[in-house]
Each structure stands twice: as structure tokens, then as C-alpha cells.
């Protein structure tokens with residue numbers, strides 16, 4: 001499905017200038033009522049919809065991305081509305097998001113640094129619900145030998161503070177080249193390495209206490225398998 005408006009021009013004022021290209025951070029993208037509604041829907045999903053991983057649990061909506069194509073499943077209306085709203089900003093080059101991961105992190109939980117990989121259109125959009133977190137960015141391990149050991153610490157580059165109800169859009173180098181992760185911490189000290197502080201209303205040197213955060217990671221999977229219904233055919 002195509003989306004009506006196809007450029008991110010209107011969002012230019014939300015670009016985080018102190019990060020590599022390109023980060024859009026949009027505070028209060030949704031209202032408190034929308035946040036409560038979305039949390040209610042997330043927790044209304046059947047228990048079987050949750051997958052428990054180490055350090056978080058998740059719900060997968062839209063199908064399982066696969067190199068041969070995702071067998072698309074209908075996204076429920078409560079998520080579809082946000083897929084359409086974000087896609088209409090032009091986040092996916094005119095296409096409509098067809099995949100949503102719901103991650104729940106309890107206080108102290110996180111996700112290892114990783115890349116989102118080639119199965120998605122190279123844009124990731126995230127709505128945060130319930131709590132802030134710090135999203136940390138790392139350079140990839142380089143193949144060059146003879147350098148100092150490449151630890152997570154010395155590959156760390158910067159962090160973004162994502163507040164509840166915000167929308168984060170990552171593209172270009174931030175998506176294609178860098179890894180992102182969330183440290184399993186209960187408190188976050190806001191240092192100069194948090195490069196979007198000025199658009200969050202939080203001050204340098206403050207410490208924020210994490211609560212349970214639910215994130216909606218909304219993406220477009222370009223390769224979808226066209227499954228013909230073979231039932232009843234000889």
C-alpha cells in the first residue's frame with residue numbers, strides 16, 4: 001500500500017543535529033490518552049502472543065520477516081492506525097509499514113547491541129510507552145587487525161534519550177552502519193554523550209529512574225510472499 005505524503009520535509013525541525021545522519025526525535029508524538037490506550041491493547045493480547053527472551057519479552061505482529069519473503073499477517077487496527085500515521089510522514093519512502101515488534105522491558109532490562117539487518121526498508125521508527133530509556137549506539141567491529149581490542153566500551157559512540165510518547169526515526173548511517181542497544185540499568189545519568197537532551201526537557205547531570213517501558217518498533221518489510229490459498233485444490 002502506498003502512503004499519501006512521501007517526504008520527511010515537515011519533520012526537518014526534529015532532526016538531531018549532534019548525531020550522525022539521520023535521527024528524527026519527535027517528543028509527544030502521541031497524547032497521554034493514546035499512550036494509555038496502546039498500553040491497554042498491548043496487555044490485552046493473549047499470553048501466547050508473548051515470547052520471553054533474556055532481558056525482555058516481545059510480541060511480533062505482521063508476520064516473520066524471511067529472506068524469501070514474509071508471509072504477511074493482518075496487523076490489528078490499534079497498531080495499523082499508527083503504521084499508517086507514521087508512514088504518511090514518508091518514513092518508508094512512500095510504502096506503508098507492515099511489521100511491528102512490541103518489546104517490554106522491565107526496570108533493569110535491555111537489549112544487546114545489534115543491527116536491524118537487510119530484511120527491512122532501512123528505516124526504524126519507535127514509539128515509547130510507559131518509561132524513558134537510553135538507546136546507545138556503537139561502531140561495528142572493524143576487520144582491521146593490529147589495533148587495540150574492540151570492546152563494547154571503546155566502540156560506544158553516543159546515546160539518545162527516548163521519553164514516553166516520543167517517536168524516534170532512524171535512517172541512513174544511524175540505521176545502516178551503527179549498532180544500537182539498551183543497557184540493562186535501573187537509573188540513567190544524563191551526560192554530554194546523550195546528544196538529543198535539548199529536545200527532551202531533561203537537564204544535563206540529572207538522573208532518571210527507569211520504569212517498565214514498552215516500545216512499538218514499526219518497520220516496512222519490502223519482500224512479502226504472495227501466498228495463494230491452496231486449500232481445497234487438488
Ligand SMILES: O=C(O)CCC(=O)C(=O)O
Nearest residue numbers: 101103111126180215217
Ligand atoms: O526498544 C527499543 O527501542 C529498541 C528495540 C530494538 O532495537 C529491536 O526490537 O530490534
